[in-house]
Amino acid sequence: MIITVMDIACDVRNRNYKHMKIAVDAFGGDHFPENPVRGAVLAVRENDRLAVILTGPEEEIKKELANHDYPKDRIILQDAPEIIGMDESPAQAVRNKPHSSIVVGLGMHQKGMVDGFVSAGNTGALMAASAFILGRLDGVIRPTIATFYPTVKGLGLMIDAGANLEVKPEMLFQFGVMGNIYARDMMGIDTPRIGLLNVGEEKEKGSETLKKAYQLLQALPNFVGNIEGRDVLAGKADVFVCDGITGNILLKFGESIPDALKMLLMGVIKKRQLDKEQVALVTSLLQEAFMPFDYQRVGGVPFLGVNGISMVGHGGSSPEAIKNMILNAVRMAESDINKKIIASVA
Amino acid sequence: MIITVMDIACDVRNRNYKHMKIAVDAFGGDHFPENPVRGAVLAVRENDRLAVILTGPEEEIKKELANHDYPKDRIILQDAPEIIGMDESPAQAVRNKPHSSIVVGLGMHQKGMVDGFVSAGNTGALMAASAFILGRLDGVIRPTIATFYPTVKGLGLMIDAGANLEVKPEMLFQFGVMGNIYARDMMGIDTPRIGLLNVGEEKEKGSETLKKAYQLLQALPNFVGNIEGRDVLAGKADVFVCDGITGNILLKFGESIPDALKMLLMGVIKKRQLDKEQVALVTSLLQEAFMPFDYQRVGGVPFLGVNGISMVGHGGSSPEAIKNMILNAVRMAESDINKKIIASVA
Numbered sequence: 001m002i003i004t005v006m007d008i009a010c011d012v013r014n015r016n017y018k019h020m021k022i023a024v025d026a027f028g029g030d031h032f033p034e035n036p037v038r039g040a041v042l043a044v045r046e047n048d049r050l051a052v053i054l055t056g057p058e059e060e061i062k063k064e065l066a067n068h069d070y071p072k073d074r075i076i077l078q079d080a081p082e083i084i085g086m087d088e089s090p091a092q093a094v095r096n097k098p099h100s101s102i103v104v105g106l107g108m109h110q111k112g113m114v115d116g117f118v119s120a121g122n123t124g125a126l127m128a129a130s131a132f133i134l135g136r137l138d139g140v141i142r143p144t145i146a147t148f149y150p151t152v153k154g155l156g157l158m159i160d161a162g163a164n165l166e167v168k169p170e171m172l173f174q175f176g177v178m179g180n181i182y183a184r185d186m187m188g189i190d191t192p193r194i195g196l197l198n199v200g201e202e203k204e205k206g207s208e209t210l211k212k213a214y215q216l217l218q219a220l221p222n223f224v225g226n227i228e229g230r231d232v233l234a235g236k237a238d239v240f241v242c243d244g245i246t247g248n249i250l251l252k253f254g255e256s257i258p259d260a261l262k263m264l265l266m267g268v269i270k271k272r273q274l275d276k277e278q279v280a281l282v283t284s285l286l287q288e289a290f291m292p293f294d295y296q297r298v299g300g301v302p303f304l305g306v307n308g309i310s311m312v313g314h315g316g317s318s319p320e321a322i323k324n325m326i327l328n329a330v331r332m333a334e335s336d337i338n339k340k341i342i343a344s345v346a
Numbered sequence: 347m348i349i350t351v352m353d354i355a356c357d358v359r360n361r362n363y364k365h366m367k368i369a370v371d372a373f374g375g376d377h378f379p380e381n382p383v384r385g386a387v388l389a390v391r392e393n394d395r396l397a398v399i400l401t402g403p404e405e406e407i408k409k410e411l412a413n414h415d416y417p418k419d420r421i422i423l424q425d426a427p428e429i430i431g432m433d434e435s436p437a438q439a440v441r442n443k444p445h446s447s448i449v450v451g452l453g454m455h456q457k458g459m460v461d462g463f464v465s466a467g468n469t470g471a472l473m474a475a476s477a478f479i480l481g482r483l484d485g486v487i488r489p490t491i492a493t494f495y496p497t498v499k500g501l502g503l504m505i506d507a508g509a510n511l512e513v514k515p516e517m518l519f520q521f522g523v524m525g526n527i528y529a530r531d532m533m534g535i536d537t538p539r540i541g542l543l544n545v546g547e548e549k550e551k552g553s554e555t556l557k558k559a560y561q562l563l564q565a566l567p568n569f570v571g572n573i574e575g576r577d578v579l580a581g582k583a584d585v586f587v588c589d590g591i592t593g594n595i596l597l598k599f600g601e602s603i604p605d606a607l608k609m610l611l612m613g614v615i616k617k618r619q620l621d622k623e624q625v626a627l628v629t630s631l632l633q634e635a636f637m638p639f640d641y642q643r644v645g646g647v648p649f650l651g652v653n654g655i656s657m658v659g660h661g662g663s664s665p666e667a668i669k670n671m672i673l674n675a676v677r678m679a680e681s682d683i684n685k686k687i688i689a690s691v692a
Binding site for chain 1: 435497498508511512543544545548550552553554556574575576577578579580590591592594595596597598599600601602603605606607609610611613614615618620624627628631632634635636638
């Protein structure tokens with residue numbers, strides 16, 4: 001027997017449910033429903049206080065679920081027959097597809113039926129739907145999307161990663177505030193160094209917007225000032241505050257580094273006619289060195305400033321990555337981050 | 347005997363000089379006067395139609411010149427006792443130091459005494475002085491600075507690299523036009539692919555400024571549309587059009603990649619306890635693979651849209667890099683690029 005959402009809906013009304021509940025878009029990403037379903041199975045196996053609600057076309061999810069062994073009472077289906085494609089125009093898709101896996105999942109969250117929602121689907125549509133359906137947290141000017149960024153000192157957080165292309169100084173300040181809380185409570189960095197991405201270190205550098213943002217960010221005791229392009233990989237800050245254009249371009253640029261360098265190295269290897277053993281050595285060294293650039297490990301990134309828990313993963317997310325994203329959503333729901341954001345921007 | 351500027355000044359007035367003349371800031375960069383002087387010596391040795399005028403404190407240049415063997419009639423001194431430091435505020439420095447090596451060198455160019463000016467000094471001061479002293483080309487809204495960018499397919503051109511932090515669509519269009527001409531005439535790319543750096547490929551992506559710039563750039567037959575962050579290293583365009591914030595951050599970010607990856611790789615190498623021979627292999631492979639990221643090779647980059655030839659090199663430029671920059675200035679002066687820019691923006 002497959003438990004339906006009506007069952008949990010009743011549970012929630014009676015306030016007698018014992019599990020944290022995360023809705024998962026079973027039709028998000030490049031490999032659906034396989035990867036989201038597998039990720040859900042891995043997640044409920046790892047965390048036995050967790051129940052997952054899979055949203056998407058019910059029959060197809062059932063077929064995929066049939067391939068797996070899982071605790072039947074902790075993976076639940078919610079039919080959502082519409083699919084939002086990876087390339088659809090965000091606002092339009094959200095408006096025109098009320099029965100999509102994204103809109104249905106976020107709707108359940110908004111109604112209090114689940115504690116969070118995760119998807120590896122269309123980031124723009126997820127951002128639009130999260131802001132529209134969940135609304136903003138009190139005092140937040142614009143919700144934002146953060147992304148993890150690899151540095152030689154470990155993972156940093158880049159915020160905004162593409163949600164807000166035109167920013168005001170006050171928005172950049174709030175990105176810093178939200179990034180600060182997320183880095184501290186979710187990434188375990190005691191006192192995150194907050195930096196403002198800019199063209200120079202001195203405080204009078206940059207556009208008018210950046211200069212004013214610098215002044216506002218000085219209110220944070222852990223603001224470390226302007227951060228130049230060369231300081232990102234070097235890890236001179238833990239939180240990199242920027243507008244969505246810079247953040248999005250740097251995010252995708254960073255993801256492209258391993259392939260580009262492998263290509264350059266392969267050219268050299270071919271020219272020098274290295275033997276098999278040497279090639280194997282270099283390949284495996286590179287693979288390990290590039291681990292920090294692997295988005296699969298981090299699972300997913302949060303929309304911050306929305307009134308709820310909503311996370312998005314890379315389209316190519318593996319089952320493992322989706323599992324991590326689900327477990328991160330659980331931790332986020334448990335950590336009261338949103339209350340802290342409201343208090344900090346007040 | 348050391349020839350003085352008065353001698354060439356007379357020559358120029360009589361229009362009977364037979365050499366291309368490039369003024370070189372002997373006190374620019376991190377290693378002056380050694381590197382600029384050595385670069386000048388290398389340049390006049392390589393191109394016997396070239397004369398170099400070194401600007402800076404005369405006695406110190408003389409001392410350095412005494413260490414070298416060079417054709418005495420083709421390296422000339424112009425005393426300029428003031429020095430603009432690498433960290434000085436550009437506008438102020440240019441205003442307050444009329445006898446600096448930068449202002450004197452550009453002044454000679456503006457008066458027609460030399461055919462171009464190059465420096466490895468303070469980029470901001472050079473941009474300000476170039477725009478102020480040389481003026482803009484007819485029809486150009488704002489002069490810009492371009493920079494070379496490594497890709498797996500060879501060197502691309504990023505424009506603007508930090509001169510214009512607040513841009514209008516028409517400025518981005520002109521960056522594309524100027525980059526197109528420079529890539530074709532100076533970089534030898536027959537039909538440069540012009541791309542607009544943006545957050546997505548579709549033409550409706552980006553800020554209002556980027557959307558309008560897209561429309562304007564469509565007038566160029568070799569415009570290839572929006573380019574995402576992941577497309578830069580992959581070389582999906584030859585000319586990357588962007589504002590000065592994005593360009594400056596990406597420029598410095600790119601320069602930081604080799605060191606960051608060496609650091610990550612060294613961590614792996616240490617952990618795996620590789621032997622000496624293996625370490626030597628990996629190190630030399632990396633060194634060769636990272637060659638495209640080495641700013642020393644390219645020499646210097648041009649300010650485009652100014653009424654003259656003005657180039658700037660990295661502060662750490664080697665004598666070889668300064669030599670390349672001087673020879674590039676010669677080629678640029680010979681190629682009538684500025685006339686082509688005026689015709690294209692008209």
